[in-house]
Structure formats: C-alpha cells, structure tokens
Amino acid sequence: MGAVQTLDISPVGRVEGDLDVRVDIQDGVVVNAWTQAELFRGFEVILRDKDPQAGLVVTPRACGICGASHLTCAAWALDTAWQTEVPRNAILARNLGQLTESLQSQPRYFYGLYAIDLTNKKYRGSKYYEEACKRFAPFTGTSYEVGVTVSGKPVEIYALLGGQWPHSSYMVPGGVMCAPTLTDITRAWSILEYYKVTWLESMWLGCSLERYEEITSYDDFMSWLNENPKHANSDLGLYWHMGLDVGLDKYGGGVGRYVSWGYLPHEDRYQKPTIDDRNAAVLMKSGIYDGTKDTHVLMDQKMLRENTTHSWYDEGGNDVHPFDRTTRPIQKNDINFDGKYSWATGVKHVDVGRLEAGPLARQLVAGGHHGESWQHYDPLILDMYKKMGGPSLHLRQIARMHETVKLYRQCERILREFKLSDPWYIKPREQDGRGWGATEAIRGALCHWIDVEGGKIKNYQIIAPTTWNVGPRDAENIRGPIEEALIGAPIADASDPVEVGHVARSFDSCLVCTVHAHDARSGKELARFRVA
Amino acid sequence: MQHEREEDVLRADIAARLAAGLQTQTAPLIENDRQFAELLASLRGLRADDVDGKLKLGGFVDHPFGGEQMRCQECMYYLVHRKWCDLPELALPVEPSWWCRLWRI
C-alpha cells in the first residue's frame, strides 16, 4: 500500500463562487476528497427586510450564468406566496427565457469549459488527440471558435423578451413585463434556425434533429454512430469515441442517487400556481432516481433538509428545512477538514439522503414511468446508464448534451403556442405568505423559498445545483456528490491531476484549476500547476 | 362608435351625480407612492362596474382642486382625446376640469 498524497486544488474554477478541492491519493487513485466553496456574499442576508420583489433584482445576480433560472424561481416563489394568476402567454415566455439560457450554455460550457481538457498532453497517446486539439483548442480550435460565438445567439431571444441577457428581471409575479410582437417571434425563429444550422446539426450532431430523435436506446445510439461517417466525425461522435478511448467512462460516478425539481410548467396547467400543485403541472417531470434500487419517485420540497455541521455557519448541527434556516455566517472561516470547511451546505432528502443534481439527474428521472402520463419521458440515458454499468463523468457529459435537441424543440413549440393578442400580465394583489419556486438550471435543480411578512421579506433561501453537488459532508459525515464522485478517480500523474478537473468540471461547477500538490506526510509542496 | 357613445353617456351620468352633490373621499390627500399603492389596492377590491365606489374612494370632484388648481387635463392618466382616465383601477370617462386623489403627473 503506497503513501497517501494530498492535493489541494485552489481554485477549481470560479463559476458558483470559488471552489477548492482537496484529494487524498493512494496508489494512484483518489481515496478521499473534500470540496470547498470559498466565497460568501450573503445574498440571503441582503434580502432580509427588503421589498418582496427584491429577489427579482438580486437573485439573477447570484449567478451570471444561471440568471434566467434564478429569475424563474424568484417569480414563481412570489406567485405562490401572493396567490397570483399567471396568464398562459407569460408561462410560455418565462419558459422560453429559461430554455434559451440553457441553449446558450450548451456550446459555451462544452467547448469553453469542458472539452479543453481533452487537449491536455496526458491524452497524447489517444488516436483522437490530434483531432481534439484541432477542434477544441482554446480560441483557435475550429469548433471552439464557432461554439463560443454561436453560444451568444440563443440569448438574443432572451433579450427580445427581457431586454438583455444576462441579468434581466422581466419575469414578475402575475406574468412578464413584455408583450412581444409578431416581429419578435419571427426574429426568434430565425435565431433558432441559425443556431441549428450553424452548430447543432452541422457541427454537433452531423445529422438532422429528426434523425437524432429516433435514438431511444444505447443500441440505437451505437447504430447511429456507425451508420454514417458524418455521425462518427461530428463533435458528439468524436467526444464519444475519445471519452471511451481515454477512459472517462471508468470514474466520476458519484452518489448514485439523483434529483430533479422538474421544469417548464405547462401553460394550461399552472395558471393558478401553488407549491403543492407544481409536480403535476410541469412538462419535464420532477423526481428522484435511486440508482442503487432502480426506483423513481416524485420530489417534494417539504422533504429537503440542509445541514451546516461542516459549513461556515453558526446554526447548530441539525438537519433543517430552508424555511427554518437563519443564515448566520461565522466570522472566522478557518479551514478544518474535520470540522467546517465550506460555505456550501450539506443538502439532502430526508429519506433518500445526498443526491446529485444536474443534467444526468434530469435524464435519469426522464427515464422513469412515474408522474403524469402526458409528461416528458425519454429512456435513452437511463438505458445507457444500465448498459454502461452505471454513472461516469462520460455519461454525465453525454446526458448534458443529449438535452440540447429537446430544449430546442421546446423553444419551437413555445413560438408556435404564443397567442400574441392574449394577456401577458395580470396585476396581482400583494400580500403576506410563503412561497416556493423551482426550476432546472442547465446545471441542475434550483429553487427559492420566500417568506413575506408585513410587506417585506422575512426569510429568503436559495438551494442552487452547486449547493447540492459541491456540498461538504453532513452531520453523519456523508460526503457530498462531487466529493463522492472523486473517489476512485485514477491520477496518472500526481503533478498534473487532470482527472480531478474532469470530475469537478463534469458537474459544470468550475472553469480552470490551479493545483498545489502536497506530500501527505511531510506537508511539503510537490508541485503547483494548472489543470488545463 | 357604440363604445364611444356609451362612454359619453356614462360621463354625463357621472357629471350629473357629482353636480348633485355626491360625497366623495377627497381626504386625506395622497402624499407618497406608498399611500398611492394602498389606495390602488382598495380600488382593486371593487368590482370593475362599481362606478359609484370608484368615484367615492377616488375622491372625485367636478372642478380643479387646491391652490395649484390640479385637474385631469394635466394628469398622467388622462387621455386627452378620449376624455378618459387610463389608470386601470379607475378606467372611467372624465372631464378635463375634474380631479381625484389619484392625480399624478
């Protein structure tokens, strides 16, 4: 048995706050891991005693990447608290904003943040390496440049509705601020078409959306891959082949249990929104998939708990529901891996425990037969999960990018469904009450709780996808999803642990890493470098 | 056309009621946006066709009001050509020389 080496990775990217990772490595494999969120801005503290609508302004600014998702949650949370009526058009317009933000993120994340790793010198031996460098190299890669540039297109549709992306607040209790005209709709169609022609079909899939949509099983996917050189040579085809070639399907699995709030409230089923009716009103169903038992159940916000035992808050060690949280940051945030070491909290389901959020979770939930018969069902990723022996960071990527075509189709549907002369807003009556709004940001389950009392915010709480995934250990010392996903990752070169970056990035929680490697026994620094 | 005639009839009817001394709540004056919002909320409690209720709660008078001679003519919500109060909570035909507590510029 070899010595344990400890790597402190600081920072692992900067998207949802500063993330640092510590891993213990033994015999070339990660045997223990700790994830640390290193930035506290205190949005929940800022929102206390403010205007009930302050969340519409503040929370999109919690994350510049998922702003539409935060706005969606903030608006629905107030809708449920104020018991509003939301017109059909407004539901569609909110969904369209959410969807276009997600479409933006797909190429931007894949090329800008993730695929760059495939050009790492570690993979020089792969027969796909040269092609990967040609396509995925930062700034100059043929796909990188197209992908990063085309990523700005879908949010032009967002700007038609909300004036700008990021950071609009066009979703308000009772509807939306805008009243689009015919030219906005036709322009939106043209932008979608451009995205499809320039990237989605031509570069990513190498085939039509219709052909890709015929794939519903692992075997279908393999036939598609072998059917035409265009498929195999597409960026999806290249990624699939190279991912397997370099072994990305062999690690990065995680906790094996998954959560999705569901998303896209149906325009005819959620006009009088309540917390309890949401599960039966969303197109993309909510759920928990337990991979250890192969079971699906619906998710319920009442069952959520947060634990701050290992987080820099002075709120005791009990599991609490967010409505009962007080958000009291401790002053001295020293790092103690046996004690407190992160601003994130340990989030769990009261019965099922720690859960992974994100695109893989959404697709595994989509494969379940639970929920309403009219809700979205898609067995592909669950079938891959079973055929490929469970989760891996490779499957997490495939699940994420698989969603693109579905997101695109939903956008098309919404553009057909708008009834331009119908209302976009019904002015609500402001009142006290408790509300909850949820959605699926592209990187996973997001929700807001609001408690309005005396015409101002008494308590505002946010559980972001990264809170689920990056959370530290809980009171029972159970590791968080990314901590767990890091276990078993093979580290070929301890001075360049690109694998750690792969795992962390597969959750879309990070961008670029700097790594400090320490000898576990002497504490001596071995090397510093970037994972890039 | 029919629509406009109905508005004219209603405007004349309101004028008659005000001329006949309909008592409306001209006090207290609205001093800030918070009181304005409160009054709007009360108006929203009325039925859309409760004209009397709107007149009373709004504090309508059929003449300019106060030292500054405030009147509908200059008010934000007054549509000059339609002679109409466009504030959704009121939505009434009016005369330019009237005034109410929701007066805004």
Added chain:
Amino acid sequence: MANLLWLQGGACSGNTMSFLNAEEPSACDLVTDFGINVLWHPSLGVELGDNLQKLLRDCVSGAISLDIFVFEGTVVNAPNGTGEWNRFAGRPMKQWVNELAKAAQFVVAIGDCATWGGIPATAPNPSESQGLQFLKRDHGGFLGKSFVSRAGLPVINVPGCPAHPDWITQIVVAVATGRTSDITLDEFQRPRTFFQSFTQTGCTRNMHFAYKVSATEFGQRKGCLFYDLGCRGPMTHSPCNRILWNRVSSKTRAGMPCLGCTEPEFPFFDLAPGTVFKTQTVMGVPKDLPTGVDKKSYIALTGAAKNAAPEWAERDIFVV
C-alpha cells in the same frame, strides 16, 4: 500585443458571460486579431501551461509586463477587514488585487461590483464589499482616492450589471490600438464616450415620455415606464438604447424599467419595501425628476405635453 489579466472577486461571473456575447470583436477576435494576450481569465485563460500563482507573482514583480488588469466583482473585506471570505489561490483576493493594481499599466473595473460595490454592497453589506475606487458614491474604495495606475490613469470604471460586452471590448481595443489618450472619464471615472448620454437616449418609448402617456402596468403595448413603473432611464447615464443589448433590444424597449445600474447608487433605495418597480412620488410628482429638470418646469412641461398630445399617442403602438 497587450497582456491582459482578468480576475474575479465577489462576483457572479455575469460580466464574463456578457463579455462572451461580444461580436465585432468577439472574445476570440480580441486574441487572434488584436493581439490581446490573455494571461489568465477564469474561463478563458487556458493557453498558459504555467502555474497561476507564479504567473500572478511574476505580474506583481514585473517579470511579466501587465498591461491591462481587469477586475470583476467586489473587493471582499469580510470578516473584519481580513478578506478571508473570498480566498483565491491560497490567500485573500484583496491582497492579490492590491499588488496587481500597482503593477498594471491600466486597471479596468468591470461591472457594478468592481466599480462601486453593486448588489453585494447593498445594506447591510455582509461581505464588507467595496469597489476598486468607489463605494457607492464615495470616492476612495479599496485602492484609495489617490490611486493611479502606471499609465497615470485612475481605475477606468465600466459599470453596469452587467457591463455591455461592447463597452468592455471597445475599451480593451482602445488600449490595444494605442488610443488611450482619447479615453476621457467623467466624475465617476466612466468613459464619457459611453456614459455621457442617457439610457433614455434612443428609447423607443420616448414619444410616450414626451406626450406623458404612462405604461401603468406591465405587459402593455404603449406607454413610458418612467411615470409608474419606476424606470430610471431619464436619470441614468448609459448607451443601452444606442448600443443595443445582445444586438437586438434593451430593457426599456422590451418593457422592463431601467434600474439605473450604471449609477453608483444601484440598487436604488437599497431595495427597501415599496421601492421595486414603482415610481417614488411626493404629492403626485415623481421624487426623482429627469436629470436637470426642476419641479416647476416639469409641471409646466406636463401641461404643455398633454395639450399637444396627438390622438394616436393614446392608442397601442407596439402592436402584434
């Protein structure tokens, strides 16, 4: 060839996301066409195989010449001035900022957080955030009133929540192409070329502003957002309606009131109850009048405007 380093403090990455929406030039064009050498950026700076801390130290020591230091996000001072609530590369970010700002030829603050503190500095400012050279309206901020970078300029403030990608790329191109002498700054150190005009300049609702037609509720097809919905377009300096957002629109065009996010007070009134999306009034008159207009003139203007208003101004204009 200019070396650019971009770091984030108490940030949401919104300015980075906005920057990545840029076209003519795009983020890639800046590198390939304008010779901007991105030393490091949280999401782009991957071409260096070197380690980040060494790179940062080399920038501080001058071993690498740092031409443009871009900072996004607030400088976090909590707890108790230590900055430990925002650690980066092994130490409080504020220590890096302090050293890098002194080494740089130009220091550019991107977005409200870096310019004046923005949302994180909203009362009670739990993270003890500051902007680089301002905290809200107060000159000084983290670097102090007298700070000038090596090229002799104070921090160039490019505010906005987020800043428009063009405001960012054009300033970077100006530096890269040697036009820095044309950059003139206003009292809040904003480039005048962008921030002399108002958000209202170019707004599609200007006719309704002029004829005093209000959008009384959201989702309407006519009317100006200033009178009821709290729009700050007439009092806010920005080119949002001259240089459109995402190439297609702006908040006020789409029907969303301007929040005044290029001004130091954003978010206005610290989001106190009753202040969000509602025009603040005193005795029926807006508390904040269009810049440079006094109450008497405003009342006179209203009377004249109502008298002159054409019939079409009362009907929907942004129709299906």
